[in-house]
Amino acid sequence: MPHLDRRSFLVTGLAAGAVAAVPATTALAEPTPAAETAQSLASRGLRADPFTLGVASGDPAPGGFVIWTRLAPQPLAEDGMGGMPSHRFAVLWQVYADEHCRHVVRAGVEIAGPEWGHSVHVEVEGLQPGREYWYRFRLGSYLSPTGRARTAPHPLTLGGPLTMAFVSCAQYEHGYFTSYRRLAEDHPDLVLHLGDYQYEYTKDTYTIPGGNVRDHEGPETETLAGYRQRHAQYKADLDLQAAHAAAPWLVVWDDHEVDNNWADEVPERPDIPQPNFLARREAAFRAYYENMPLRRTSVPRGIDMQLYRRIRWGRLATFHMLDTRQFRDDQGCGDGYRDCPAASDPARSITGDEQERWLLDGFRQSRAQWDIIGQQVFFGQRDNNPGPAKVTSMDAWDGYVASRQRITQGWVDAEVRNAVVLTGDVHAHWAGDLKLDYDDPGSRTVGSELVATSISTGGDGADSDPATHPFLQINPHLKFYNNQRGYVLTKIDHELLTADFRVVPQVQVPGSPVRTKATFVVEDRVPGVKQTYLRPVDPALRTSRQMTVEDTVQLETERP
Structure with missing residues (x-):
């Protein structure tokens, strides 16, 4: 400078x-x-x-x-x-x-x-x-x-195409933040961070095979000093700084900004007395605000913080940013995969009543081409049992089936033009169709879900064949899976939302290149995701500004 x-x-x-x-x-x-x-x-x-x-x-x-x-x-x-x-x-x-x-x-x-x-x-x-x-x-x-x-476009105009990236889950100990650097190099107009911006664990508590590649400073974060120090350790990373400097961010938290799998006023382990949990929550909220580019409307007040909010990008897109932690009922039957009767209890909510009403009202008032729901945990059904019993994650929307049904029905009843849910949390790339009845594979598709893998959590991960993944075989509405690290880069215009699932092969060593593993599109007024297949670019057609060795272009037709 x-x-x-x-x-x-x-x-x-x-x-x-x-x-x-x-x-x-x-x-x-x-x-x-x-x-x-x-x-x-x-x-x-x-x-x-x-x-x-x-x-x-x-x-x-x-x-x-x-x-x-x-x-x-x-x-x-x-x-x-x-x-x-x-x-x-x-x-x-x-x-x-x-x-x-x-x-x-x-x-x-x-x-x-x-x-x-x-x-x-x-x-x-x-x-x-x-x-x-x-x-x-x-x-x-x-x-x-x-x-x-x-700045966002004028509210009465569509504006030009929007390049938007979304990310989640950056565990400092598990790998380098190369994906943040590559994201910055893609020059997005907007970045959504969907949670787990930082992790609360002390050194060597959460480890990957072969050992962590770098260490957290300080004890597990429970005090304001601890959360401030941890946020600073993450923010001091130059790759993360590059991503922040590249474009404005819309941020929402998930669980690790406070405590793994916390739910409202309930810690991860409610069976263990934790009389200081609400003080911990208050400290975490305060440090989160201090370290994020948020407006005064999000200044925390004790143990409460207004984080769900709506950002309009002209008439092209409305972003409904949700908070699925602060107001949820505690997970039923524990936090893992369960066949749990509580999951279908109509009284249970993942958003809380007030946020649910706010979201449904936003659907009714929306005149956007694209209504994009930025949130934390898997939205569509993800059953991992091939038998008749449903075995699903109690920490995701599967643990709050009635809540999901009300919100999905809400955008259908409001005749939202294009409903797209963006998700983090699960440390893998996914793409899927959203339905009102997941038990009937032939039922109407009413929305689309795109899920970003982790920035670094889990270490390098591995390439995978989506066709052999059991979740995709059990859940035909799920169309794509990949277990490498990276982010999702989208381009949104009035006719098409294009999502590139970007992956880096290694995060346990710095400096890995990035490539697009798969590309999916959502067409205007055609709910559901469709994969487009790629071929290498003719080197003679490359330009230094638009193409790199890793780049590809889409074929005109889709592979059957």
């Missing part, structure tokens, strides 16, 4: 004639108390780069987005404070119209204090819809990396 002294940082913004501030932010102008505070930062004990955790943006709207950073010159400090002095700092921020950071369009000062882990959340407003912006922060003589963000 080029060095900027304080005055040039300020004057650049003033000369642009576009210096503005959002609520809770002091406008940039000279002289102001905030500017004087910024001028004196060097004398307040800050002697190392505070931007070791990178930058991020999130929750785009037509007029802006959130930009985030957290100050941590010593990110692994045991007290969770990142080596920061215990007082407040004025952090300067700027948003630019160009990637060379020459044309400032918004700027301001945000106060970062110890009460929120010296995190910075700026809700930038007043920008143009449907375009790229760049941003960065400054504290004293230290300048942050630059991030790229994007």
